[in-house]
Amino acid sequence: MELPFSEPYRIKMVEAIHKSAREERERWIREANYNLFNLKSDRVFIDLLTDSGTGAMSDHQWASLMLGDESYAGARSYHTLKDTIREILGFDYFLPAHQGRAAENVLYSTIVRAGDVLPGNSHFDTTKGHIEFRGATALDCTIDEAADTRLEIPFKGNIDLAKLEKALEQHREKIPAVVLTVTNNTAGGQPVSMENIRGVSDLCRQYGVPLQMDSARFAENAYFIQTRERGYEHKTIKEIVREMFSRVDIMTMSAKKDAIVNMGGFVAFKSRELWEKCQMYCIMNEGFITYGGMSGRDMNALARGLDEGTERDYLESRVRQVAYLGAKLDEYGVPYQRPAGGHAIFVDATRVLPRVPREEFVAQTLGVELYLEAGIRGVEIGAIMADRDPLTRQNRYPALELLRLAIPRRTYTNNHIDVVAAALKNVRDRGETITRGYVITRESPIMRHFTVELAPAR
Ligand code: F0G
Numbered sequence: 001m002e003l004p005f006s007e008p009y010r011i012k013m014v015e016a017i018h019k020s021a022r023e024e025r026e027r028w029i030r031e032a033n034y035n036l037f038n039l040k041s042d043r044v045f046i047d048l049l050t051d052s053g054t055g056a057m058s059d060h061q062w063a064s065l066m067l068g069d070e071s072y073a074g075a076r077s078y079h080t081l082k083d084t085i086r087e088i089l090g091f092d093y094f095l096p097a098h099q100g101r102a103a104e105n106v107l108y109s110t111i112v113r114a115g116d117v118l119p120g121n122s123h124f125d126t127t128k129g130h131i132e133f134r135g136a137t138a139l140d141c142t143i144d145e146a147a148d149t150r151l152e153i154p155f156k157g158n159i160d161l162a163k164l165e166k167a168l169e170q171h172r173e174k175i176p177a178v179v180l181t182v183t184n185n186t187a188g189g190q191p192v193s194m195e196n197i198r199g200v201s202d203l204c205r206q207y208g209v210p211l212q213m214d215s216a217r218f219a220e221n222a223y224f225i226q227t228r229e230r231g232y233e234h235k236t237i238k239e240i241v242r243e244m245f246s247r248v249d250i251m252t253m254s255a256k257k258d259a260i261v262n263m264g265g266f267v268a269f270k271s272r273e274l275w276e277k278c279q280m281y282c283i284m285n286e287g288f289i290t291y292g293g294m295s296g297r298d299m300n301a302l303a304r305g306l307d308e309g310t311e312r313d314y315l316e317s318r319v320r321q322v323a324y325l326g327a328k329l330d331e332y333g334v335p336y337q338r339p340a341g342g343h344a345i346f347v348d349a350t351r352v353l354p355r356v357p358r359e360e361f362v363a364q365t366l367g368v369e370l371y372l373e374a375g376i377r378g379v380e381i382g383a384i385m386a387d388r389d390p391l392t393r394q395n396r397y398p399a400l401e402l403l404r405l406a407i408p409r410r411t412y413t414n415n416h417i418d419v420v421a422a423a424l425k426n427v428r429d430r431g432e433t434i435t436r437g438y439v440i441t442r443e444s445p446i447m448r449h450f451t452v453e454l455a456p457a458r
Contacts, residue, residue, distance in 0.1 A: 005320060008313035009410065012059060019045050025372050033453035034438050036367055036377050045375030046416050048405040051343045052216075053099075053256035053263055055409030058308055061260070061301040068297025073288055077296035077303075081266075084303040088238060088310060090245045091268035093275035095282040098293030100216055100254025101126035102286055103267040107212070107252060109281040110274070111176040112136050119167040120179030120214075121159045122146070122186035125385060127179060127214060129447050132390050138179075139167055146187040147399040149337045149348045154228040155193035156339075157184025157221075159200050168207040177250065178204050181214040182221035186381065188402070189217070189322075189341025191224035194232065194243065201247035210249040210274075218244065218251075219258040220342030223315040237310050250274070257343065259305035260409050264298050314410075318342075322407050324414055328421035334428050337402060344406040346381065347424065352431050358383060360437025360457045362401040366427065369434065370403070374423035378405045384440075385449040 020028075020043060032038035041047060047054070069076035078096070085094050097103040104127055112118070114135030123131065123138040131138040141163035146156050159180065168175065180200055184190045204211040222240040225232050232240055245251065249271065255264035269275040279289050286293035294302070308314060319342055326340030329347075337346040349363035356362045363382035370376050382401040389396055405420060438454040 051406040064300035065297040077299040078290040094268035096292035117171040157190035158196040177212040188337035212250040216254040216257040332425035346402040349401040365437035
């Protein structure tokens, strides 16, 4: 018989996690003001809040920490990372930053002005935050199909080229960059095809606008290109990655995802001139240009992670685990954004809790219910995260109310995934009986979801 699939690694170290009783969780979530970010992690059994910085480093990554060079300037570790970025990603210039949003800050401090427009495919929330904070607009040009959770298409993260061209025509002078996010996190960890990357890049060149790739999950995106796009099945992941970035002028990277480190990031450039312009903001906000907010040891682990994270066998086990959760949910009839994404499953909260009004935050309500059910923590991608409109201050209600269950890399087994699926089934089974959600009692003016406080609606 054909041998079943399994992970290309074994486990060398473990970390204990603890179950709890429902009564305890009721108290803890009340104390946390019904915001899952406010929970102590010891009070969570399976933590799917994020796949960011939560993966397991390899023995080689841990070993590389000991070889870190902590020199303030010109450290060996910087040059190791520089060589790896050139070799794997094809960028000659880069600035390290302590994480992805810091890389965005360095870049956008340099290129974004009030009144600017940055078209893209569902900008990530910190990206949008950095843009809106500067009085500019993040214009979403994602394909309409991304909003239909039931539709199975291979590249649901794509930009709609017609929408993009219209934006380029209308705002040409005010566009400092087009932002292409791979994979498209907000739309469900959905990939962008090479054909779409080419199309976006051609339009950018035609209109003389730089293309920025928000590359947090570029390797997962490359895996989907290899497995779903004609002509790429015989190319290696590393070849596909090089081709993706050959079309791009700037990349921002949260290394906490596909480079499998706990902290780190960078912004990389093809243009020496732009690299030089950005240096000031790196020095001012992050650190000198050869460490920018990272320790030497962390740059070593990041370099190694870029190599391991672009290996086919690892990526296959990674993406297959997410698909495994999707298949279990299919079996139990729990609806989610289809097809399963690269790093997470996005449960369609409105269809699990059809009676909760959208003004009472459906996906947040589902997140609280799943925590109460089994101590599992996901994150709301819905009206709380969508924030208020910066001008009218009215709540923005997105097309979808999703509960994201992000799977950390190399961290949980499929037994954990089985628990997650069963818990969701139980919530779904009593979904009709849940009729009320939550109201906001305190919120901050921007990116409110991190610190929002809620109370049960009455
Ligand atoms: N871009 C994307 C697509 C992201 O998903 C994230 C972070 C960032 C940029 C910012 O990077 O966290 O290193 O500052 N996403 C995490 C998540 C937080 O849970 O999806 P960062």
